[in-house]
Amino acid sequence: MLTVSYIRENTALVKERLTKRGFGQMDKIDEAISLDDTRKVTQNELDQLLAENNKASKEIGALFKQGKRDEATEIQQKVAANKETIKGLQATMDNTKNALNEVLYLIPNVPHESVPAGQTDEDNEVFKTGYETLPELDANASLPHWELAKKYDIIDFETGVKITGAGFPLFKGKGAQLKRALINFFLYEASEAGYLEVMPPHLVNEKSAFGTGQLPDKEGQMYHTRQPKGDDGAFVDDFYLIPTAEVPVTNIYRDEIVNEADFPIRMCGHTPCFRREVGSYGKDVRGLNRVHQFDKVEIVQIAHPDKSYDTLHEMLAHVEGLLNKLELPYRILTLCGGDLGFTSALTYDFEVYSAAQKKWLEVSSVSNFETFQANRLKLRFRNSDGKMQLAHTLNGSALALARIVACLLENHQTPDGIRMPEALKAYTRFEMID
RNA sequence: GGAGAAAUGGCAGAGUGGUCGAAUGCACUGGUCUUGAAAACCAGCGUACCGCAAGGUACCGGGGGUUCGAAUCCCUCUUUCUCCGCCA
Numbered sequence: 387m388l389t390v391s392y393i394r395e396n397t398a399l400v401k402e403r404l405t406k407r408g409f410g411q412m413d414k415i416d417e418a419i420s421l422d423d424t425r426k427v428t429q430n431e432l433d434q435l436l437a438e439n440n441k442a443s444k445e446i447g448a449l450f451k452q453g454k455r456d457e458a459t460e461i462q463q464k465v466a467a468n469k470e471t472i473k474g475l476q477a478t479m480d481n482t483k484n485a486l487n488e489v490l491y492l493i494p495n496v497p498h499e500s501v502p503a504g505q506t507d508e509d510n511e512v513f514k515t516g517y518e519t520l521p522e523l524d525a526n527a528s529l530p531h532w533e534l535a536k537k538y539d540i541i542d543f544e545t546g547v548k549i550t551g552a553g554f555p556l557f558k559g560k561g562a563q564l565k566r567a568l569i570n571f572f573l574y575e576a577s578e579a580g581y582l583e584v585m586p587p588h589l590v591n592e593k594s595a596f597g598t599g600q601l602p603d604k605e606g607q608m609y610h611t612r613q614p615k616g617d618d619g620a621f622v623d624d625f626y627l628i629p630t631a632e633v634p635v636t637n638i639y640r641d642e643i644v645n646e647a648d649f650p651i652r653m654c655g656h657t658p659c660f661r662r663e664v665g666s667y668g669k670d671v672r673g674l675n676r677v678h679q680f681d682k683v684e685i686v687q688i689a690h691p692d693k694s695y696d697t698l699h700e701m702l703a704h705v706e707g708l709l710n711k712l713e714l715p716y717r718i719l720t721l722c723g724g725d726l727g728f729t730s731a732l733t734y735d736f737e738v739y740s741a742a743q744k745k746w747l748e749v750s751s752v753s754n755f756e757t758f759q760a761n762r763l764k765l766r767f768r769n770s771d772g773k774m775q776l777a778h779t780l781n782g783s784a785l786a787l788a789r790i791v792a793c794l795l796e797n798h799q800t801p802d803g804i805r806m807p808e809a810l811k812a813y814t815r816f817e818m819i820d
Numbered sequence: 821g822g823a824g825a826a827a828u829g830g831c832a833g834a835g836u837g838g839u840c841g842a843a844u845g846c847a848c849u850g851g852u853c854u855u856g857a858a859a860a861c862c863a864g865c866g867u868a869c870c871g872c873a874a875g876g877u878a879c880c881g882g883g884g885g886u887u888c889g890a891a892u893c894c895c896u897c898u899u900u901c902u903c904c905g906c907c908a
Contacts, residue, residue, distance in 0.1 A: 425869090425870095426869090426870065427870095429869065429870050429877075430870055430876095432870090432877080433869090433870060433871090433876055434870095434876080434877090436876085436877060437875095437877070439889090440876095440877090440889085442888070442889095443838075443887095443888050444838070444839085444888095444889080445888090446838090446888045447838045447888080447889065448838090451838095458888075459888095461888075462888050463888095464888095465888050465889090466888080620897095643830090643867090774867080774868095
Protein backbone atom coordinates (compact mmCIF):
# COMPACT_ATOMS: atom_id res chain seq x y z
CA MET A 387 0.00 0.00 0.00
CA LEU A 388 0.98 3.61 -0.39
CA THR A 389 2.24 5.52 2.62
CA VAL A 390 0.08 8.40 3.81
CA SER A 391 3.09 10.67 3.80
CA TYR A 392 3.61 9.94 0.09
CA ILE A 393 -0.05 10.69 -0.60
CA ARG A 394 0.20 13.91 1.39
CA GLU A 395 3.30 15.13 -0.37
CA ASN A 396 2.24 14.13 -3.88
CA THR A 397 -1.53 14.42 -3.78
CA ALA A 398 -1.95 15.90 -7.23
CA LEU A 399 0.46 13.45 -8.83
CA VAL A 400 -1.19 10.46 -7.15
CA LYS A 401 -4.61 11.50 -8.41
CA GLU A 402 -3.35 12.18 -11.90
CA ARG A 403 -1.55 8.85 -12.17
CA LEU A 404 -4.41 6.87 -10.68
CA THR A 405 -6.68 8.35 -13.30
CA LYS A 406 -4.59 6.41 -15.80
CA ARG A 407 -5.76 3.24 -14.13
CA GLY A 408 -9.36 4.31 -14.27
CA PHE A 409 -9.39 4.28 -10.47
CA GLY A 410 -12.97 5.08 -9.57
CA GLN A 411 -12.68 6.01 -5.91
CA MET A 412 -10.60 9.15 -6.03
CA ASP A 413 -12.37 10.47 -2.91
CA LYS A 414 -10.40 7.85 -0.97
CA ILE A 415 -7.28 9.94 -1.43
CA ASP A 416 -8.70 12.94 0.42
CA GLU A 417 -10.34 10.62 2.92
CA ALA A 418 -6.95 9.10 3.76
CA ILE A 419 -5.45 12.53 4.37
CA SER A 420 -8.31 13.68 6.54
CA LEU A 421 -8.20 10.48 8.60
CA ASP A 422 -4.49 11.02 9.05
CA ASP A 423 -5.18 14.58 10.22
CA THR A 424 -7.55 13.20 12.84
CA ARG A 425 -4.92 10.68 13.84
CA LYS A 426 -2.29 13.36 14.39
CA VAL A 427 -4.53 15.63 16.42
CA THR A 428 -5.70 12.71 18.52
CA GLN A 429 -2.20 11.48 19.19
CA ASN A 430 -1.13 14.95 20.23
CA GLU A 431 -3.85 15.15 22.87
CA LEU A 432 -3.36 11.59 23.93
CA ASP A 433 0.39 11.91 24.34
CA GLN A 434 0.01 15.00 26.47
CA LEU A 435 -2.40 13.29 28.86
CA LEU A 436 -0.23 10.19 29.03
CA ALA A 437 2.78 12.36 29.80
CA GLU A 438 0.84 14.06 32.60
CA ASN A 439 -0.17 10.75 34.10
CA ASN A 440 3.30 9.29 33.80
CA LYS A 441 4.69 12.27 35.63
CA ALA A 442 1.97 12.12 38.26
CA SER A 443 2.60 8.43 38.87
CA LYS A 444 6.21 9.14 39.63
CA GLU A 445 5.21 11.86 42.06
CA ILE A 446 2.80 9.52 43.80
CA GLY A 447 5.53 6.99 44.25
CA ALA A 448 7.81 9.60 45.75
CA LEU A 449 5.09 10.93 48.03
CA PHE A 450 4.26 7.47 49.32
CA LYS A 451 7.89 6.94 50.19
CA GLN A 452 7.90 10.18 52.14
CA GLY A 453 4.74 9.09 53.89
CA LYS A 454 2.68 11.99 52.47
CA ARG A 455 -0.46 9.94 51.90
CA ASP A 456 -2.93 12.80 51.63
CA GLU A 457 -1.05 14.57 48.90
CA ALA A 458 -0.65 11.31 47.03
CA THR A 459 -4.36 10.57 47.18
CA GLU A 460 -5.10 14.00 45.79
CA ILE A 461 -2.96 13.40 42.73
CA GLN A 462 -4.42 9.93 42.36
CA GLN A 463 -7.82 11.44 41.82
CA LYS A 464 -6.52 13.67 39.08
CA VAL A 465 -4.92 10.68 37.36
CA ALA A 466 -8.12 8.72 37.60
CA ALA A 467 -10.00 11.54 35.91
CA ASN A 468 -7.48 11.67 33.08
CA LYS A 469 -7.81 7.94 32.59
CA GLU A 470 -11.37 8.23 31.37
CA THR A 471 -10.37 10.79 28.75
CA ILE A 472 -7.39 8.65 27.77
CA LYS A 473 -9.62 5.65 27.21
CA GLY A 474 -11.81 7.66 24.87
CA LEU A 475 -8.88 9.07 22.96
CA GLN A 476 -7.31 5.67 22.65
CA ALA A 477 -10.50 4.31 21.14
CA THR A 478 -10.62 7.21 18.68
CA MET A 479 -6.99 6.54 17.86
CA ASP A 480 -7.56 2.83 17.19
CA ASN A 481 -10.67 3.44 15.13
CA THR A 482 -8.98 6.14 13.09
CA LYS A 483 -5.95 4.00 12.39
CA ASN A 484 -8.11 1.07 11.33
CA ALA A 485 -10.25 3.26 9.12
CA LEU A 486 -7.13 4.74 7.56
CA ASN A 487 -5.74 1.30 6.82
CA GLU A 488 -9.01 0.18 5.28
CA VAL A 489 -8.88 3.18 2.97
CA LEU A 490 -5.22 2.64 2.10
CA TYR A 491 -5.90 -1.01 1.22
CA LEU A 492 -8.31 0.19 -1.46
CA ILE A 493 -5.82 2.46 -3.19
CA PRO A 494 -3.75 0.73 -5.87
CA ASN A 495 -0.13 1.50 -6.65
CA VAL A 496 0.71 4.67 -8.54
CA PRO A 497 1.61 3.77 -12.13
CA HIS A 498 5.05 4.71 -13.42
CA GLU A 499 5.08 7.69 -15.77
CA SER A 500 5.82 5.45 -18.75
CA VAL A 501 2.61 3.45 -18.27
CA PRO A 502 0.32 4.03 -21.26
CA ALA A 503 -3.20 5.23 -20.65
CA GLY A 504 -5.90 2.71 -21.49
CA GLN A 505 -8.66 0.56 -20.08
CA THR A 506 -8.18 -3.01 -21.33
CA ASP A 507 -5.51 -5.35 -22.61
CA GLU A 508 -6.19 -3.97 -26.09
CA ASP A 509 -4.55 -0.73 -25.01
CA ASN A 510 -1.27 -2.42 -24.01
CA GLU A 511 1.68 -1.22 -26.05
CA VAL A 512 4.19 -3.42 -27.80
CA PHE A 513 7.52 -2.58 -26.17
CA LYS A 514 9.66 -4.96 -28.18
CA THR A 515 9.29 -7.91 -30.53
CA GLY A 516 11.51 -10.96 -30.42
CA TYR A 517 10.98 -12.45 -33.88
CA GLU A 518 11.45 -11.53 -37.51
CA THR A 519 8.39 -13.11 -39.02
CA LEU A 520 5.73 -15.08 -37.23
CA PRO A 521 6.14 -18.79 -37.92
CA GLU A 522 3.73 -20.59 -40.17
CA LEU A 523 3.16 -24.25 -39.61
CA ASP A 524 3.37 -27.04 -42.16
CA ALA A 525 -0.14 -28.09 -43.14
CA ASN A 526 0.75 -31.61 -41.96
CA ALA A 527 1.81 -30.36 -38.56
CA SER A 528 -0.46 -27.64 -37.26
CA LEU A 529 -2.26 -29.20 -34.33
CA PRO A 530 -3.13 -27.30 -31.17
CA HIS A 531 -1.32 -28.59 -28.11
CA TRP A 532 -4.31 -30.45 -26.66
CA GLU A 533 -4.40 -32.60 -29.74
CA LEU A 534 -0.63 -33.07 -29.74
CA ALA A 535 -0.89 -34.06 -26.07
CA LYS A 536 -3.30 -36.82 -27.03
CA LYS A 537 -1.42 -37.88 -30.14
CA TYR A 538 1.83 -38.47 -28.23
CA ASP A 539 0.12 -39.39 -24.95
CA ILE A 540 2.04 -36.88 -22.87
CA ILE A 541 -0.72 -34.89 -21.13
CA ASP A 542 -3.90 -36.54 -19.89
CA PHE A 543 -6.58 -33.99 -19.15
CA GLU A 544 -9.37 -36.54 -18.54
CA THR A 545 -7.48 -38.40 -15.83
CA GLY A 546 -6.65 -35.08 -14.19
CA VAL A 547 -10.37 -34.42 -14.02
CA LYS A 548 -10.91 -37.85 -12.46
CA ILE A 549 -8.25 -37.32 -9.80
CA THR A 550 -9.07 -33.73 -8.96
CA GLY A 551 -11.15 -31.75 -11.42
CA ALA A 552 -10.92 -29.55 -14.47
CA GLY A 553 -7.73 -27.54 -14.72
CA PHE A 554 -5.48 -30.10 -13.05
CA PRO A 555 -3.75 -31.87 -15.92
CA LEU A 556 -1.77 -35.08 -15.53
CA PHE A 557 1.60 -35.06 -17.31
CA LYS A 558 2.95 -38.41 -18.44
CA GLY A 559 6.14 -39.88 -19.89
CA LYS A 560 8.00 -37.38 -22.03
CA GLY A 561 5.42 -34.75 -21.05
CA ALA A 562 6.40 -35.10 -17.39
CA GLN A 563 10.08 -35.23 -18.33
CA LEU A 564 9.76 -32.11 -20.46
CA LYS A 565 8.29 -30.23 -17.51
CA ARG A 566 11.06 -31.38 -15.21
CA ALA A 567 13.65 -30.44 -17.83
CA LEU A 568 12.20 -26.96 -18.23
CA ILE A 569 12.18 -26.38 -14.48
CA ASN A 570 15.81 -27.42 -14.29
CA PHE A 571 16.73 -25.30 -17.27
CA PHE A 572 15.06 -22.20 -15.84
CA LEU A 573 16.58 -22.69 -12.39
CA TYR A 574 20.01 -23.26 -13.80
CA GLU A 575 19.83 -20.16 -15.96
CA ALA A 576 18.66 -18.10 -12.97
CA SER A 577 21.48 -19.42 -10.77
CA GLU A 578 23.95 -18.55 -13.50
CA ALA A 579 22.55 -15.02 -13.53
CA GLY A 580 23.22 -14.65 -9.81
CA TYR A 581 19.86 -15.55 -8.28
CA LEU A 582 19.96 -17.49 -5.03
CA GLU A 583 17.85 -20.60 -5.43
CA VAL A 584 15.28 -21.18 -2.69
CA MET A 585 12.61 -23.84 -2.13
CA PRO A 586 9.89 -22.11 -0.14
CA PRO A 587 6.74 -23.51 1.47
CA HIS A 588 3.76 -23.82 -0.87
CA LEU A 589 1.27 -22.74 1.77
CA VAL A 590 1.51 -19.34 3.41
CA ASN A 591 -0.14 -17.64 6.35
CA GLU A 592 -2.34 -14.58 6.23
CA LYS A 593 0.48 -12.17 7.05
CA SER A 594 2.49 -13.31 4.06
CA ALA A 595 -0.49 -13.07 1.74
CA PHE A 596 -0.99 -9.54 3.02
CA GLY A 597 2.67 -8.66 2.68
CA THR A 598 2.79 -9.00 -1.07
CA GLY A 599 -0.72 -7.65 -1.57
CA GLN A 600 -2.69 -10.76 -2.52
CA LEU A 601 -4.87 -9.92 0.45
CA PRO A 602 -7.24 -8.23 0.73
CA ASP A 603 -7.37 -7.60 -3.01
CA LYS A 604 -7.49 -11.20 -4.30
CA GLU A 605 -9.02 -13.11 -1.42
CA GLY A 606 -11.34 -15.15 -3.66
CA GLN A 607 -8.62 -16.13 -6.14
CA MET A 608 -6.61 -18.22 -3.69
CA TYR A 609 -7.32 -21.68 -2.32
CA HIS A 610 -7.79 -21.44 1.43
CA THR A 611 -7.24 -24.39 3.77
CA ARG A 612 -8.62 -23.46 7.16
CA GLN A 613 -10.53 -25.91 9.36
CA PRO A 614 -13.00 -24.95 12.09
CA LYS A 615 -11.63 -25.42 15.59
CA GLY A 616 -14.42 -26.04 18.06
CA ASP A 617 -17.63 -24.05 17.74
CA ASP A 618 -16.44 -20.56 18.59
CA GLY A 619 -15.61 -19.47 15.05
CA ALA A 620 -11.88 -20.00 15.42
CA PHE A 621 -9.84 -21.84 12.80
CA VAL A 622 -6.75 -23.99 12.61
CA ASP A 623 -4.45 -24.60 9.64
CA ASP A 624 -5.45 -21.24 8.27
CA PHE A 625 -3.28 -21.12 5.16
CA TYR A 626 -3.42 -20.06 1.53
CA LEU A 627 -2.06 -22.13 -1.35
CA ILE A 628 0.39 -19.86 -3.09
CA PRO A 629 -0.75 -18.36 -6.41
CA THR A 630 2.91 -17.63 -7.22
CA ALA A 631 6.32 -18.07 -5.58
CA GLU A 632 6.40 -14.28 -5.34
CA VAL A 633 4.47 -14.61 -2.08
CA PRO A 634 6.74 -16.89 -0.02
CA VAL A 635 9.98 -15.67 -1.61
CA THR A 636 9.35 -11.94 -1.18
CA ASN A 637 8.12 -12.56 2.37
CA ILE A 638 11.53 -13.92 3.31
CA TYR A 639 12.34 -10.25 3.79
CA ARG A 640 9.18 -9.22 5.66
CA ASP A 641 10.06 -7.16 8.76
CA GLU A 642 13.70 -7.02 7.78
CA ILE A 643 16.17 -4.18 7.66
CA VAL A 644 18.70 -4.98 4.97
CA ASN A 645 22.15 -3.53 4.41
CA GLU A 646 22.36 -1.06 1.59
CA ALA A 647 25.52 -2.84 0.46
CA ASP A 648 23.55 -6.07 -0.08
CA PHE A 649 21.47 -4.61 -2.93
CA PRO A 650 20.38 -6.00 -5.24
CA ILE A 651 19.13 -9.15 -3.53
CA ARG A 652 18.35 -11.78 -6.15
CA MET A 653 16.35 -14.93 -5.44
CA CYS A 654 14.69 -17.55 -7.58
CA GLY A 655 12.51 -20.51 -6.86
CA HIS A 656 10.37 -23.15 -8.50
CA THR A 657 6.92 -23.81 -7.06
CA PRO A 658 3.57 -25.02 -8.23
CA CYS A 659 1.08 -22.17 -8.42
CA PHE A 660 -2.56 -22.55 -7.48
CA ARG A 661 -5.25 -20.27 -8.81
CA ARG A 662 -8.99 -20.58 -8.53
CA GLU A 663 -9.51 -18.47 -11.69
CA VAL A 664 -12.96 -17.48 -10.55
CA GLY A 665 -14.84 -15.63 -13.23
CA SER A 666 -12.84 -16.80 -16.23
CA TYR A 667 -15.18 -19.54 -17.42
CA GLY A 668 -15.25 -20.39 -21.05
CA LYS A 669 -12.62 -17.94 -22.27
CA ASP A 670 -9.25 -19.26 -23.40
CA VAL A 671 -9.47 -22.23 -21.10
CA ARG A 672 -8.72 -25.04 -23.51
CA GLY A 673 -5.88 -27.37 -22.76
CA LEU A 674 -3.08 -25.68 -20.91
CA ASN A 675 -4.18 -22.14 -21.64
CA ARG A 676 -5.70 -21.67 -18.21
CA VAL A 677 -5.30 -24.21 -15.43
CA HIS A 678 -5.70 -24.22 -11.63
CA GLN A 679 -2.28 -25.68 -10.95
CA PHE A 680 0.86 -24.93 -12.93
CA ASP A 681 4.57 -24.81 -12.29
CA LYS A 682 6.61 -21.66 -12.45
CA VAL A 683 10.13 -20.50 -11.80
CA GLU A 684 9.97 -17.03 -10.33
CA ILE A 685 12.75 -14.48 -10.05
CA VAL A 686 12.54 -11.92 -7.26
CA GLN A 687 14.74 -8.93 -6.60
CA ILE A 688 14.95 -6.45 -3.78
CA ALA A 689 16.59 -3.32 -5.06
CA HIS A 690 17.73 0.15 -4.10
CA PRO A 691 15.01 2.66 -5.08
CA ASP A 692 17.46 4.53 -7.32
CA LYS A 693 18.32 1.36 -9.22
CA SER A 694 15.07 -0.54 -9.44
CA TYR A 695 14.27 0.38 -13.03
CA ASP A 696 17.69 -0.78 -14.15
CA THR A 697 16.93 -3.96 -12.27
CA LEU A 698 13.59 -4.28 -14.04
CA HIS A 699 15.27 -4.12 -17.43
CA GLU A 700 17.93 -6.58 -16.35
CA MET A 701 15.13 -9.01 -15.47
CA LEU A 702 13.49 -8.38 -18.81
CA ALA A 703 16.74 -9.29 -20.56
CA HIS A 704 16.96 -12.48 -18.52
CA VAL A 705 13.50 -13.62 -19.60
CA GLU A 706 14.26 -12.71 -23.20
CA GLY A 707 17.36 -14.89 -23.05
CA LEU A 708 15.24 -17.85 -21.97
CA LEU A 709 12.76 -17.42 -24.79
CA ASN A 710 15.53 -17.03 -27.33
CA LYS A 711 17.12 -20.25 -26.14
CA LEU A 712 13.78 -22.00 -26.40
CA GLU A 713 13.50 -20.64 -29.96
CA LEU A 714 10.07 -19.18 -29.37
CA PRO A 715 8.68 -16.04 -31.06
CA TYR A 716 7.71 -13.51 -28.42
CA ARG A 717 6.78 -9.92 -27.87
CA ILE A 718 6.98 -7.72 -24.82
CA LEU A 719 4.03 -5.53 -23.89
CA THR A 720 3.92 -2.56 -21.59
CA LEU A 721 0.70 -2.95 -19.66
CA CYS A 722 -1.60 0.03 -19.81
CA GLY A 723 -3.02 1.63 -16.67
CA GLY A 724 -6.28 -0.29 -16.82
CA ASP A 725 -4.57 -3.68 -17.19
CA LEU A 726 -1.90 -3.07 -14.57
CA GLY A 727 -2.05 -5.22 -11.43
CA PHE A 728 -3.18 -3.60 -8.19
CA THR A 729 0.27 -3.65 -6.60
CA SER A 730 2.43 -2.86 -9.62
CA ALA A 731 3.92 0.43 -10.79
CA LEU A 732 5.12 -0.90 -14.12
CA THR A 733 4.60 -4.33 -15.67
CA TYR A 734 5.92 -5.89 -18.84
CA ASP A 735 4.13 -8.98 -20.07
CA PHE A 736 5.82 -11.52 -22.30
CA GLU A 737 3.64 -13.26 -24.85
CA VAL A 738 4.65 -16.15 -27.03
CA TYR A 739 2.97 -16.69 -30.35
CA SER A 740 1.13 -19.95 -30.46
CA ALA A 741 1.27 -20.88 -34.12
CA ALA A 742 -1.39 -23.54 -34.07
CA GLN A 743 -3.89 -21.51 -32.07
CA LYS A 744 -2.87 -18.37 -33.96
CA LYS A 745 -2.88 -16.34 -30.79
CA TRP A 746 -0.52 -14.84 -28.26
CA LEU A 747 -0.20 -16.55 -24.88
CA GLU A 748 1.07 -14.74 -21.81
CA VAL A 749 4.05 -16.63 -20.39
CA SER A 750 5.68 -14.08 -18.12
CA SER A 751 4.96 -10.93 -16.25
CA VAL A 752 7.80 -8.79 -14.92
CA SER A 753 6.95 -5.99 -12.50
CA ASN A 754 8.38 -3.28 -10.34
CA PHE A 755 6.29 -2.70 -7.23
CA GLU A 756 8.49 0.14 -6.01
CA THR A 757 7.68 0.60 -2.30
CA PHE A 758 4.08 -0.66 -2.52
CA GLN A 759 4.88 -4.14 -1.19
CA ALA A 760 7.84 -3.00 0.90
CA ASN A 761 5.59 -0.70 2.90
CA ARG A 762 3.35 -3.57 3.96
CA LEU A 763 6.29 -5.89 4.38
CA LYS A 764 8.22 -3.32 6.43
CA LEU A 765 11.19 -4.10 4.23
CA ARG A 766 13.67 -1.28 4.73
CA PHE A 767 17.30 -0.26 4.63
CA ARG A 768 19.35 2.52 6.15
CA ASN A 769 20.34 4.95 3.41
CA SER A 770 23.57 6.90 3.12
CA ASP A 771 22.07 9.69 5.26
CA GLY A 772 21.50 7.16 8.01
CA LYS A 773 17.73 7.27 7.57
CA MET A 774 15.35 4.34 7.23
CA GLN A 775 13.94 4.00 3.74
CA LEU A 776 11.64 1.49 2.06
CA ALA A 777 13.28 -0.81 -0.49
CA HIS A 778 11.85 -1.61 -3.91
CA THR A 779 10.62 -5.11 -4.73
CA LEU A 780 10.41 -6.67 -8.18
CA ASN A 781 9.53 -10.02 -9.59
CA GLY A 782 9.01 -11.87 -12.81
CA SER A 783 8.12 -15.28 -14.15
CA ALA A 784 11.12 -17.00 -15.64
CA LEU A 785 9.05 -18.78 -16.73
CA ALA A 786 5.50 -20.10 -16.31
CA LEU A 787 5.41 -23.74 -17.27
CA ALA A 788 2.06 -24.82 -18.55
CA ARG A 789 1.82 -22.25 -21.32
CA ILE A 790 5.46 -22.60 -22.27
CA VAL A 791 4.85 -26.32 -22.75
CA ALA A 792 1.87 -25.50 -24.95
CA CYS A 793 3.96 -23.10 -27.04
CA LEU A 794 6.86 -25.53 -27.34
CA LEU A 795 4.60 -28.34 -28.52
CA GLU A 796 2.81 -26.22 -31.05
CA ASN A 797 5.71 -24.22 -32.46
CA HIS A 798 8.21 -27.05 -32.68
CA GLN A 799 5.94 -29.72 -34.11
CA THR A 800 7.03 -31.43 -37.32
CA PRO A 801 5.46 -34.25 -39.31
CA ASP A 802 7.92 -36.57 -37.48
CA GLY A 803 7.24 -35.38 -33.98
CA ILE A 804 8.05 -32.49 -31.72
CA ARG A 805 11.66 -31.40 -31.80
CA MET A 806 13.39 -30.08 -28.68
CA PRO A 807 15.25 -26.79 -28.95
CA GLU A 808 19.03 -27.15 -28.85
CA ALA A 809 19.45 -25.54 -25.43
CA LEU A 810 16.95 -27.92 -23.85
CA LYS A 811 18.38 -31.23 -25.04
CA ALA A 812 20.91 -31.41 -22.22
CA TYR A 813 17.98 -31.28 -19.81
CA THR A 814 15.42 -33.49 -21.56
CA ARG A 815 17.98 -36.10 -22.70
CA PHE A 816 15.78 -36.75 -25.70
CA GLU A 817 15.61 -34.83 -28.97
CA MET A 818 12.09 -35.60 -30.12
CA ILE A 819 8.72 -36.37 -28.70
CA ASP A 820 7.42 -38.95 -31.17
C1' G B 821 -1.89 -36.45 20.46
C1' G B 822 0.20 -36.43 26.04
C1' A B 823 3.75 -34.09 29.84
C1' G B 824 7.07 -30.18 31.05
C1' A B 825 9.97 -25.55 30.09
C1' A B 826 10.47 -21.02 27.76
C1' A B 827 9.57 -16.28 24.67
C1' U B 828 13.65 -9.45 26.52
C1' G B 829 17.45 -5.04 21.60
C1' G B 830 21.55 -7.83 15.37
C1' C B 831 23.09 -12.19 18.63
C1' A B 832 23.93 -14.05 23.65
C1' G B 833 21.92 -12.84 28.21
C1' A B 834 20.52 -10.06 33.15
C1' G B 835 16.31 -7.93 35.08
C1' U B 836 10.20 -10.45 39.51
C1' G B 837 6.03 -3.67 40.81
C1' G B 838 8.48 2.86 40.56
C1' U B 839 15.01 5.55 39.73
C1' C B 840 14.16 0.20 33.10
C1' G B 841 14.01 1.78 26.58
C1' A B 842 16.04 -1.84 29.65
C1' A B 843 22.71 -4.20 32.93
C1' U B 844 26.68 -6.89 30.79
C1' G B 845 29.23 -9.45 26.79
C1' C B 846 29.72 -10.09 21.52
C1' A B 847 28.90 -7.85 16.86
C1' C B 848 28.77 -3.12 14.42
C1' U B 849 30.26 2.42 13.58
C1' G B 850 33.63 6.56 14.64
C1' G B 851 38.14 8.04 17.16
C1' U B 852 43.13 7.51 19.81
C1' C B 853 47.55 4.65 19.30
C1' U B 854 50.39 2.10 15.00
C1' U B 855 54.44 2.47 8.90
C1' G B 856 49.87 -0.78 8.24
C1' A B 857 46.94 -4.45 10.66
C1' A B 858 45.77 -6.72 15.27
C1' A B 859 45.36 -5.73 20.40
C1' A B 860 44.21 -2.03 23.92
C1' C B 861 41.60 2.33 25.20
C1' C B 862 37.61 6.25 24.39
C1' A B 863 32.86 7.33 22.31
C1' G B 864 28.47 5.92 19.76
C1' C B 865 24.95 2.20 18.59
C1' G B 866 16.56 -0.25 18.62
C1' U B 867 11.89 0.96 15.89
C1' A B 868 7.54 3.81 14.96
C1' C B 869 4.65 8.03 15.77
C1' C B 870 3.55 13.41 17.55
C1' G B 871 6.25 18.19 17.64
C1' C B 872 9.44 24.02 14.02
C1' A B 873 12.27 22.69 18.16
C1' A B 874 13.06 21.57 23.15
C1' G B 875 10.88 17.46 24.08
C1' G B 876 6.98 13.77 24.36
C1' U B 877 4.34 8.93 23.50
C1' A B 878 4.22 3.71 22.42
C1' C B 879 6.70 -0.95 22.00
C1' C B 880 10.40 -6.54 26.47
C1' G B 881 5.93 -12.96 21.52
C1' G B 882 0.13 -11.17 20.41
C1' G B 883 -4.41 -9.61 22.92
C1' G B 884 -6.93 -8.40 27.51
C1' G B 885 -6.85 -7.32 32.91
C1' U B 886 -5.08 -5.67 38.11
C1' U B 887 -2.47 -1.02 39.88
C1' C B 888 -1.49 5.91 40.93
C1' G B 889 2.58 3.00 38.40
C1' A B 890 3.81 -3.47 34.77
C1' A B 891 9.39 -6.37 31.09
C1' U B 892 8.07 -7.81 36.22
C1' C B 893 1.44 -9.84 38.90
C1' C B 894 -3.27 -12.30 36.66
C1' C B 895 -6.12 -14.31 32.26
C1' U B 896 -5.92 -15.84 27.26
C1' C B 897 -3.86 -16.94 22.54
C1' U B 898 0.38 -18.03 19.55
C1' U B 899 5.15 -19.83 18.84
C1' U B 900 9.66 -22.42 20.18
C1' C B 901 12.41 -26.16 22.88
C1' U B 902 12.77 -31.02 25.70
C1' C B 903 10.64 -35.90 26.65
C1' C B 904 6.86 -39.66 25.19
C1' G B 905 3.53 -41.39 21.23
C1' C B 906 2.48 -41.49 15.92
C1' C B 907 4.55 -40.81 11.12
C1' A B 908 6.70 -39.41 5.05
